[in-house]
Amino acid sequence: MRRLFRTALLVTALAAVALPATASASATVGVSDQQASTFTNPLFAPLKMKVARYIAPYDVATAGTEKANFEAWLKAAKAAHQTILISFEHSRDAGQYSKAPSVATYTKALKAFKKKYGSKFDVTPWNEVNVCQAKGRQEGQPSKICKSSTGAKLVAQYYSAALKVFKGRKVTAIDILDGSNVGGSVSYLRKFKKYVKGHPKYWGLHNYSDTNRGSYSRTSRLIKTIGDKKAQVWLTETGGQLRLRGVYAGGSEATAETKAATALKCMFSMPKRYKQITRLYVYQFNGAPASNDFDAGLINIDNTTRKGYAVVQKRQSATCHA
Structure with missing residues (x-):
């Protein structure tokens, strides 16, 4: 692993690296990460990311929880000239996170958000709709939504x-x-299509299972189910997982880093295979402590880069092999 700040020349060289011929140039590449420090880290700029995604409580403008973190992130993302995607989800306030708001309550909250923060955002109405919360935990969505x-x-x-x-x-x-x-x-997608009005121009997929298994099958089925060849598909969360549910990919930290880099190469092949895929949001820039259940970071917590960092910087693409 390479150390940050070995020399000032190293950072300059990283920033100047041109994209190789194998790079995926058909999709805009960005990051999904909750930390404001992402955008001021000297290792971020060399990745040349143009879009950034934040997962926010739908009531972030009026509720106390998460507001300070979101506003710090928003300020930093704007300073880094990112096109911002806000993905709303459940409230983080105690007693509210397992409840799905009524449409009226949700609409009122979004209007408050617009009044406070403006409207120059791309928007995901609700994050990862089909993942249910485990009992006593906030990750995932209320049962009324995920079912x-x-x-x-x-x-x-x-x-x-x-x-x-x-x-x-x-x-x-x-x-x-x-x-x-x-x-x-x-x-779930088929049922959603029965209720949705009009012909949506944008659809969001999280295709971790494909990228980390070296497969196209799930992404292919979901795009086929969407069915509209004129619509754009954004991989709003994608990338290479080092640790899932506390278990390292391949059984060790070193093996996990290699597997995550391979998954990222698979990810970059997706827009070549599916022309509808126009954005990739890599989750995530910052790595997580070993105590966390999940880690898909491009850098370690000590600011050393992982193998996946170079893959993203160079936009290295390789065919997915199950």
Whole structure:
């Protein structure tokens, strides 16, 4: 692993590296990360990312929780000249995170957000709709949303509300995880399409299961289910996982780093295979401490780069092999 600040020349050289012929030039590359420090880290600029995504509580403008972190991130992302995508999800306030807001409450919250922060954002109405919260944990979504029987209609209504509040902005119709068994995701997507109004121009997918298994099958099924060849597909969360549920990919930290880099190369091949894919949001820039269940960072917590960092910087692409 290379050390940050070996010499000033190293950082300059990193920034000047041209994209190789194998790079994926058909999609805009960005980051999904919750830390304001991402944009001021000297290792960020050499990645030449143009879009950035933040996952915010739908009530962030009025609720106390998360506001300070979001505003710090927003200021830093703007200073770094990023096109910003806000992905809304459940409240983080105690007693509220497991509840799905009514459409009226959701609309009121988005109007408050627009009044406070403006409207120059791309928007995802609800983050990763088909992932349920485990008991007592905030990760994932309230059961009323994550279950397709009740969630598909509600998420379609959130989408309509977001379109009205952020009129003229790019709004993804849905944000859905592929999953190891993509059948449930396909079912949710089909039900959502029955309720959604009009012909959405933008769709959001999280295709971790494909990239980290070296596969195209799940991404292919979801794009086929979307069915509109004129629509754009954004991989709003994608990348290479080093650690999932506390377990390192391949069984060790060193093996995990190599596997994550391979997954990122697979990710960069996606826009070549599917021309509808126009954006890639790499999750995430910063690595996580070993105590965290999940880690997909491009750098370590001590500011050393991982193998995946060079893959993203050079936009290295390789065919996915299951």
